[in-house]
Amino acid sequence: MLLKIEKIEVCYGIIPAVRNLSLEVEEGQIVALVGANGAGKSTTLKALAGVLHPRVGKIFYNDKDITQLSAYRRVPIGIALVPEGRQLFSTLSVKENLRLGAYHSNDKEFKERLKEIYSIFPIIEERKNQIAGTLSGGEQQMLAFGRAIISKPKLLLLDEPSLGLAPLIIKEVYKVIDKIRLTGITIVLVEQNIKMAMRIANYMYVLEAGELTIQGEPLKLMKDENIKKAYLG
């Protein structure tokens, strides 16, 4: 088991946003966390990335307890987040963004990885000297992927990768996610667009008001009456 969450409670200040949540992620899978706004999906992902730390419960990565490990220490052991809204360094160039994504590697390793990233995202190479803030939304999302993948993660956390993008671009983004899966990277995907998530995920967890309600393979969930009513219309 690559990732195991055991009964975590995560709070903003004193208000718990996630309660008693347990989940497991197997290597090579795409696991989706879905649910409405405020269900606690992003909070869970932030706990995995180390931005927030659970007050109760434990997170195991490769059987190691990482519950209290700082965010910046999780990147070298193979956990990378593509944050909601992309959060690029908008005044830095595309290449500089990638350099910071590979912060824990030296210049030589960076050059090698840069080639790999350029081969996955040709558009990034075309724009390498441009200031990140001037890229289009889709290009920014690609750069956000590139900046995360350049750190050679085993586990990639995607927070609402389709947010604020045009439908055509969303399709592109999901093609890229598929491409990333083929390189062997395990993915935890947070998504409000449940239909999109169902198409790509191996396993899904549905969250509601900070708690886990239903889980299972997408094909099974699709047949679930409650899910149909609540999310698929």
Added chain:
Amino acid sequence: MQGASYIYQQIFNGIVLGSIYALLALGMALIYGILGLINFAHGALITIGAFCFYFLLFKLHLPFVLVIILTISLGGFVGFLLEAIGYRKLRGGPGPSLLITSLGIYIFIENAIKLLISPQPYAFFNPPFLNRVINSFITFRVIDIFIIIATIVIMICFALFVKRNKIGMAMRGIAESVETAGLVGINVNQVIAWSFVVASAIAALTGFMWGAKYGQISYDMGFMPGVIAFVAVVIGGIGSIPGAVLGGFLIGLIQIFTVGFLPLGWSVYRDAIVFTLLIIVLLIKPTGILGRKESI
């Protein structure tokens, strides 16, 4: 009434003084960009640098180049301590607590020097080669040239550092977002410590420049240059390092011109004129000359 060479002389003098302000403002802008902190303790590094240089050169008689290296190192080390002891725990708290701490640190260092070393000013004798006067079209000393060249070298190195080096790049990243910087794997504490080391090391060197230029050092010598460097940061555009450097040169020139071109009695107002300029710039362009637009 005055010849062309007199005007050039004043411009030259202004550039020398402006160089010192620009170096100080660069460090202040760097720290402001990263922490949003107006680091008043920056001025104390000038005093520390000046006294360090004085004791190593005139009391211990170490060679000049070694003394410069040791002064810069001590400045960097003090900067590291300031951040680790003074600021790190306060980060993320309310902004004023950092500001007040920096003022407190300044007052502490100033009084420590007053108590431990002397409340009296010390005469700062340069090594003879720095005092050599060169008379050509304009008149200057070797120290003036040293200040200008050192400033140019430091600025070029700094520009390369933030453009090419990953720690320098990380400084720019942190200035944008501390949280994102942590997420991509940057050790934020370490990079912030480095910015204090860099800014403080440069400030310590300006302490030597100030002493060598004006021939006197005292426990409170860092206060005014520190405040003026802050004004340079604001005039140039808060958050912009090139702006801060520009502001530093501008203030240097204006102060020298006040003394050089206005009637004799006006020279006492040279600091007042700087603050008047500050008010005017803030009225016309509140973001400063090169500042980005910020919504208020």
